[in-house]
Amino acid sequence: MNRRFFIMLGIALLLALLAAWVANRWLLNRVVPDNxxxxxxxxxxxxxxxxxxxxxxxxxxxxxxxxxxxxxxxxxxxxxxxxxxxxxxxxxxxxxxxxxxxxxxxxSALITKDYRAISVKVDEVIGVAGFILPGNKVDILATKMDRTANKADTRTLLQNIKVLAVDQEASQEKEKPAIVRAVTLELTPSQAVEIAQAQQEGTIQLTLRNPLDGEIEDTSEKVVEVLEKKQVTKHARKVIPW
Missing domain, CATH: 3.90.1210.10 (Antifreeze-like/N-acetylneuraminic acid synthase C-terminal domain)
Incomplete structure (x- = not known):
């Protein structure tokens, strides 16, 4: 009887020690180091x-x-x-x-290294009806008038250009459209020269990009011809006999 009692007691102690060891390991694994x-x-x-x-x-x-x-x-x-x-x-x-x-x-602190900021004069149409905000990306169209042929050539001058400021406001907080007079763009030095030349030779217009659209298309061969003057259709008066 005593022998059987001691055997059962020994087994119980071993199981208790095993349970304590398992519990201790579990607690140690759950402790998050202070790093x-x-x-x-x-x-x-x-x-x-x-x-x-x-x-x-x-x-x-x-x-x-x-x-x-x-x-x-x-x-x-x-x-x-x-x-x-x-x-x-x-x-x-x-x-x-x-x-x-x-x-x-x-x-000046917002300008990327090796880039330049240049302001271009805009109106309600060129400024996409006032919906352009700082941080937006735009494409720039340049239109050059050929008065001898009575037509205008329009081409995409620059693509995916960052807008730094609208008028004298660099904040993105505005949500309602507003008529602006100037838009400041972030350009490389060579792009700034292109913009200045395009404004002297004709007019420029901005097209607003989707923020997720960063694709640059090859538009070197794409030229759109636009007639300067609209043809006026002459309507002949029809005489109805009685």
């Missing part, structure tokens, strides 16, 4: 094209293995820089989405 890092995120909704202030941002703890590249650990590293995109509350601020402000207007 968080400090990252700067937006404290409020931050518009496009403004200089960041301390009240715009905050520092939060972020899991180190999921933090994207180009984050900032302190507010001082982002204050004074210019936003190149719109930020929503708690969105991480990275170096590719803000620009260094080295003086001058905030617009």
């Amino acid at each position: 968080t890092v400090s990252v700067v995120v937006a404290a409020v909704e931050i518009p496009f094209g403004i200089k960041l202030e301390e009240s715009h941002v905050k520092v939060v703890a972020w899991p180190g293995n999921s933090a994207p590249q180009g984050t900032f650990p302190s507010k001082e590293q982002v204050v004074g820089r210019v936003t190149m995109n719109k930020f929503y509350p708690d969105e991480i601020i990275t170096d590719k989405r803000i620009s260094e402000h080295l003086g001058g207007s905030t617009l």
Whole structure:
């Protein structure tokens, strides 16, 4: 009787030790290591094209293995820089989405390296009835009048061009169409020369692109001929006999 009791007691102790070991391993696997890092995120909704202030941002703890590249650990590293995109509350601020402000207007900080900003005069038609906003992409059509042949040649001069500002506004907050007088475009130096020449030789017009459409078509052979004057149809009066 005593022998049987000790055998059962030994088995119970072994099972208890095994259960404790399994439970301990399970708890260890559920413990998340403390490897968080400090990252700067937006404290409020931050518009496009403004200089960041301390009240715009905050520092939060972020899991180190999921933090994207180009984050900032302190507010001082982002204050004074210019936003190149719109930020929503708690969105991480990275170096590719803000620009260094080295003086001058905030617009100068939005220009991509080796590019130039040039403003073109527009009206309600050229400006796509006021629906163009900063950050949009446009194609530019150039029309040159041939007065001797009484026709106009229209061609696609440039494609997928970024709009930096509309009038003197670089914010993307506007949603309602408005009549504008000028649109500022981001161009390479050679493209800026093309635009200036096209404005001297004729007229230009903007066509608004879908944000997801970045395709560049070969339009070197495509020329559209438009008659300068509309032909007036003469209607002969029909005499009805009585």
